[in-house]
Amino acid sequence: MNGVTATRLARELGTWHDRGASNERLAATIRSLILDGRVGLQTRLPAERALAGALGISRATVTAAYTRLRDEGYLASRHGAGTWATLPAGHRAAADAVLPAEGFDLRIAALPAPPLLAELAADAAAELPRWLDQHGYEPLGLPPLRTAIASRFSWRGMTTGPEQILVTSGAMHALNLTIGTLLRPGHRAIVEVPSYPAALDALRAAGAHLHAVPVDASGWDLASIAAAASDGEGGLAYLVPDFQNPTGALIDARSRRRALRSLAQSGCQIVVDETFVELNLDQQPMPPPAAALCPATITIGSLDKAVWGGLRIGWIRADPLLIRRLAQARATTDLASPVLEQLLATRVLEQLDGLLADRCALAATRRTALLQALDAQLPSWRYVRPPGGLFVWAELPQASSTALAVRAQEHNLYLTPGPRFGGAGLLERFLRLPFTVAPEQLRQAVATLSRLTSEQGAAAAPSLDPGYVA
Ligand SMILES: Cc1ncc(COP(=O)(O)O)c(C=O)c1O
Incomplete structure (x- = not known):
């Protein structure tokens, strides 16, 4: 303990x-x-x-x-x-729902596809015949895509060859493969709290014993990380240093250096999730990537948040030997990623800078709309303006996140309550608010929340159905 x-x-x-x-x-x-x-x-x-x-x-x-x-x-x-x-017995399990959403679905933090994607898909389809005389199974990923992903890493300051890249069906697949290959039941996993619910669920499902280190918009609790590193238990650390889900935190260079050094020295296997790294809304200089500071880091990422969730293309960057082990491991799940999507992803990477400029501008406008609506209609809610990513981690004046999310669903507004980001019974004072829908919808969503907050009485809320959140 x-x-x-x-x-x-x-x-x-x-x-x-x-x-x-x-x-x-x-x-x-x-x-x-x-x-x-x-x-x-x-x-x-x-x-x-x-x-x-x-x-x-x-x-x-x-x-x-x-x-x-x-x-x-x-x-x-x-x-x-x-x-x-510990927590009192009988606390209600709070989870997000995945029932079909009629209304505003703010459980998924992802933007609709950029208009250019249809054009790039047509180009990819035109290129497909060149690949049709082969069997189509590429467990490591299509060579041109692996090269394109490696070049992006090199451009970001981490010299990378294609042999260090495994193409996956999204970052979540990348994480599951990594966990399945490296973590044994009963091993420790150091995780940020709050953190991405599906990652916490995946680690729990793999039998990991979760060791929480606090994070908030100002960054990691370095003393907690140092304490976790110093106990000699090793294990795996799952960290999201860039526009963390849900706090939006961008961990500064000094904290990265200190935390990664102590974790690496303790024998911990560091897994860094860069899913949001390209959504640098304020275009500020980025701190060095984790793998540039600590070469043994396993980096996972995807095009799904930066470009479009429906692409389902992600990757793992690691040592070539580990990449081969991971590719073998995928034989028991999906064998390989779809060729057409990989051709599309290769085109997307060729156009990435232009696409990102538009995505960041769109997300920044929506962020402004959400924050203005919060300031006007829910002034008692506190938040730190996230410098990137796609959500605000709002702090409520009461511990009412689950109750509010349940009431909101009755008004066709779907949100993931705070406890999903940590554990049942925790984080009830927080609510993640993605700014991924149009400004007018965001204003309406905040108006609904404001009305419900003032109506929120003593009545106990029913628990939500289990499901997923992205
Ligand atoms: C931190 C983090 N990692 C991974 C994912 C999943 O990414 P993908 O859609 O590429 O599987 C998400 C989705 O919300 C996320 O927030």
């Missing part, structure tokens, strides 16, 4: 004592750190005496706060094993 030190917990607790250092306030602040994912479930809390010392308060206050949290079900203890964070 990992633990949080007294010094770190004291820092996370911040100004909890501003209005008096009572045990009730201390308990309430620790509870909200647990619920917001800042103190991970199953994380061992510091001993009472150590926390009292770090906070400069009496041990009796800490003892009373811990007792209160134990009675409420947020802490559990066992003699000899210490005290750790």
Whole structure:
């Protein structure tokens, strides 16, 4: 079990004592750190005496706060094993729904296809006959596409040859292949919380033991990453440093260096998901890519967010030997990606810079529309303007994300509530708002949320059906 030190917990607790250092306030602040994912479930809390010392308060206050949290079900203890964070039994599982959506579907953060795509698809179809006299199974990917993907990596500062690239059916496929090849049941996976729900689900399904490190719009909690790295457990770390889903965080160069160095030194296999990296809406200089800082990094990515989700073309960049192992592993799933889509993806990569300029401009206009609507209609919701990506991670004044998402569905507005990005019962104060639909629809969506927020009464909401989110 990992633990949080007294010094770190004291820092996370911040100004909890501003209005008096009572045990009730201390308990309430620790509870909200647990619920917001800042103190991970199953994380061992510091001993009472150590926390009292770090906070400069009496041990009796800490003892009373811990007792209160134990009675409420947020802490559990066992003699000899210490005290750790947990959740009260019977908390409702919150999930996103994947029922057919009549209305505004903001569960999927992806833009419609660029107009040029139809033209490029016609070009790809015209080229297809050249490939028809072959069997069409290319487990590693079509050679011209592998070369085009490798060139893009080299252009971004990571010298790459085609032998380092495996073409996949999207980034999610890339992640599943990587997990299936490298992770054994019971292994540890270090994950950001909040993080991309399907990735968390895939890691859980593979039997990984998840170790949460907090992230917010300002970046990673480096102390948590260092603590995870220093415990010698190794395992796999799944990180999204570029316009992270859902916080939009762009991790700065210094944090990348420090985190990657400590994880690599600890023997951890680093998997970096670059799905949003090309959606640099503010066109700011990008920090160095993870694989440029730490060559052993496995990088996954796709064209699905930057260009169009329906393309279903992604990749893995890794050492050529590992690429071959991964290609063998795919034999048990899809054998190879479709040739026509790969020809289209090759054309898309030839035109990528022009396409991206339009995509980023479109997304930036929609971001402005969403943020203006939030400022006007939901001024008590807080957010940090994301520098890229396709969503805002809004912080609500109440822990009401699931209830709000359920009510919104009754009004044909489909959203993924905060807990899907961490775990049932957590992150209820957060809601991800993609800015992927037209400005007028975004304004209507915010108007609906504003109306529902003011109506939101005490009635308990039903839980949502399980499903997927992108
Ligand atoms: C961080 C992240 N990785 C991967 C994916 C899936 O990408 P793809 O559509 O290429 O499978 C998503 C989709 O939302 C995502 O947010």
